Amino acid sequence: MKAAVYHGNRDLRIERVPIPEPRADEVLVAVRRSGICGTDATEWAAGPVMVPLHRRHPASGHLGPMIPGHEFVGEVVDGRAGLPGGTLVAAGAGVWCGQCDRCALGRTNICRAYYTLGLNAPGGLAEYVAAPAKTLRPIPDRLPLDAAGMAQPLAVGLHAARRAGVRDGDSVVVIGAGAIGTFVLAGLGHLRQAEVTVIDLPGTKLERASKLGAHRTLSAREDVVDAVLESTAGRGADVVIEASGAPGQFETALRMVATGGRVLAVGLPKEKPAVDLFALTLREVTVDSTVAHVCDEDLVPALEILAEGTLAPLMLHSVIELDDLVGRGLEPLASGQVDGKILVAFGEPR
Structure with a gap:
C-alpha cells in the first residue's frame, strides 16, 4: 500500500x-x-x-x-x-x-x-x-x-468543553478561535446554554465564531480584560477557556475570570507561563486542563x-x-x- x-x-x-x-x-x-x-x-x-x-x-x-x-x-x-x-x-x-x-x-x-x-x-x-x-x-x-x-x-474539543464545567447561564470566554477553539465552541453549544465570548485577531476566525453561535467576539488587539469585566458588571467570566497557546494568554485568562471561577488550559504554550499564585489563591480560582x-x-x-x-x-x-x-x-x-x-x-x- x-x-x-x-x-x-x-x-x-x-x-x-x-x-x-x-x-x-x-x-x-x-x-x-x-x-x-x-x-x-x-x-x-x-x-x-x-x-x-x-x-x-x-x-x-x-x-x-x-x-x-x-x-x-x-x-x-x-x-x-x-x-x-x-x-x-x-x-x-x-x-x-x-x-x-x-x-x-x-x-x-x-x-x-x-x-x-x-x-x-x-x-x-x-x-x-x-x-x-x-x-x-x-x-x-x-x-x-x-x-x-x-x-x-x-471529539477532543467536546471533551474540553465537558472539562470546563460550564453550567447553563454561565458567562464563558474562549481565547483563540483557531481549529481547537472552534471545536470547543461547537462542543459548548452542544452541551450547555451559556453566553460565550470568543477572542482572537480580527478577521475570518471571529466571523466563523459568530456563525457558530458565539454571543460576542472581541479583537485581541483591544483591552479584552476590561471588555470582559465591563460585560459582566465587573465580576469577570464564570469560565475562561484558553485555547490559543499564545504567549501571555493564560495570564490574561486568570485576569478576566471571576472570583471562584474556573480556567481551563487547552492551548499548549511554547514557553512556560508566569502565574500569579497570590491572586489565584486569594480569589479561589480553579485551574484545570484537558487532553x-x-x-x-x-x-x-x-x-x-x-x-x-x-x-x-x-x-x-x-x-x-x-x-x-x-x-x-x-x-x-x-x-x-x-x-x-x-x-x-x-x-x-x-
Missing part, C-alpha cells in the same frame, strides 16, 4: 509498505480521509516529540519510522467485532487498556497504558490501517466523508454535531492528495498559513 512514513525532522516520505495484518482485537480499515493538525506539523517540523522514533513506546511497543495520522475515517474491509465489511467508520485513534484505575473511573484518555494511532503507533496517513475495534464508530448515512474526517478533533477525548463519551456526539451540517463547511480548508502532504499540508500548517482543517483523500479500497 501507499503510505506516508515519518523518518525524522522534516523527513517524511511517501513509500510503498505492506498492508498491516490486524490483530484479534483490530479491524482493517481502508482509509478514505485522514486529517492533519498542529501536532502533526510539530512532529514534522520540530520532532520527534511523541513519535517513538528512537525509544520504544512503553504501551504500543512501536520503535522507529512510523506512519502518522490520528484523524482518519474509512471503510471496514473484513467485518468483525460487530462492524460488517463495508461499514464506514470514524476512528477515535486513542487506545486504552480498560483495566487500570483510570479506565475504571471512565477516564480512558489518561489510561496508564494509553497510546494513539498516528502518534505512538502506525496511523491513518496510508491506504490501510489496523485499528482496535473499540476505537471505531459507524458514520451516520447522512454525513459526508469530508465532514466525518473532522470527528476526532471535534485527548473519551471515545465512548465524545466520538458519537461529535459525529452527530457534524451531521447537523453547519460546522464542517466553515472548518474545511482543503482536501489534498497524499503526494501533496508536505507541500500543501504540513509546510503551510507549520508556518501558520492554515485556518481550518486539511484532509488527505484516499480512493476506493482495492
